[in-house]
Amino acid sequence: MTKRNFQAATKPSRTRLLFIQRAFSCDAALVAYCNKTLEILDRSDTGMQSNAESNAAAQHDPAKGASKVDLAPITRHARLGDMAYEAMKEQLVRGHFLPRCKLTVRGVADALGVSSTPARDALNRLTAEGALQYSGPKTVIVPYLTMEALQEVTAMRLALEGLAAKRGAKNTRPGLPEALEEMQARMNDGLEKRRYADVLWTDKEFHFAVYRQSDMPHLVSTIEALWLRIGPSSHDLYTDFATQRSGLYNHQVVVESLREGDAESVGAAFERDIRDGYRCLKRAIRARGEQVSD
Known part of the structure; x- marks a missing residue:
């Protein structure tokens, strides 16, 4: 060639x-x-x-070519x-x-x-x-999530996502609560129709719509790396989440707290959401037969 x-x-x-x-x-x-x-x-x-x-x-002017960079x-x-x-x-x-x-x-x-x-x-x-x-x-x-990995990822998520949520709440742009409500409506529809893949897709958008408001791109990219480790096992959250709707309550608190300008409550709601997910995933790991310590 x-x-x-x-x-x-x-x-x-x-x-x-x-x-x-x-x-x-x-x-x-x-x-x-x-x-x-x-x-x-x-x-x-x-x-x-x-x-x-x-x-x-x-x-025509050799001096102009003297600073050429060879990349x-x-x-x-x-x-x-x-x-x-x-x-x-x-x-x-x-x-x-x-x-x-x-x-x-x-x-x-x-x-x-x-x-x-x-x-x-x-x-x-x-x-x-x-x-x-x-x-x-x-x-x-795609590997299964182990209990050791779940504990590590959860501890890091609680620290980092709580920070991103609080910082994001303080920098909230107009229209964000309304956008989050529209996302939650799509998630509710997906739960009713058992389209859990659609629910997971929108759930990520819900969380990161707030986290990106923190204006801390390196923090957000680190959080995405944690979701990368836990994402494939997210289907284990259902059907518990679909029945208990704890995620729905947590998301409603996020929206209401954003409207009230209560950054601490926004962070607490996301942290509660993470803990609820941790308990569901822990039960799934136990059901697979892996030894789980309480």
Whole structure:
């Protein structure tokens, strides 16, 4: 393959970005990531045109070309690898993949419309983060949540999500309580119709709509990493949550407290929600036969 052909083959594809954007249109985080990547590509094209003009000028004025910086171009696969990772992470966080679900490089690549390289990169990153486990050379599985992991994740969630909720409540933008009520209405409908996957999808949006108001992006990303570990086991929350509706009560307290400007009560409601979930997941682990200490 000639150098020219190689460059053409690895040129970033806006068509591929737009395809992924449409395929995951309900995923706000991934859509935002696609938009950001498209903006980077637009700036890159503008920069390439500017560099070409500068190089042409430098031929007439050598001094202008003296500060040229030699950087390796970002590869198409690197960008698609990041996007594949974000897409898979979001699906795991929201409980789309159940424990013991097997994922192959080819299956992920076909589902996302990418080649094997970015799909493999995504699975390797998620495995390194403990969200997946290797079961073969090209196959990974979604692991069960252990009691040890549940205790660790719960302790961290109580500390970090409580902080994010309180900070978010203090920075609440107009319209947030109404947006949360609309989310809760969708969750109630999903509970009535036993569409628990839909409930989990919206539950994540409910929590993070408040956490993102904290204006602490590193804190929010750390919380997302904790949800990544617990997400696949979230289905074990049901049908207990559907029957007891403790989550509904906690969410109502969040909305009411936001309207009243009571940040402490917002944080306490989210912490209570986490503890209620902990008890449900603990019972599920015990039902699997794992030794659980009280």
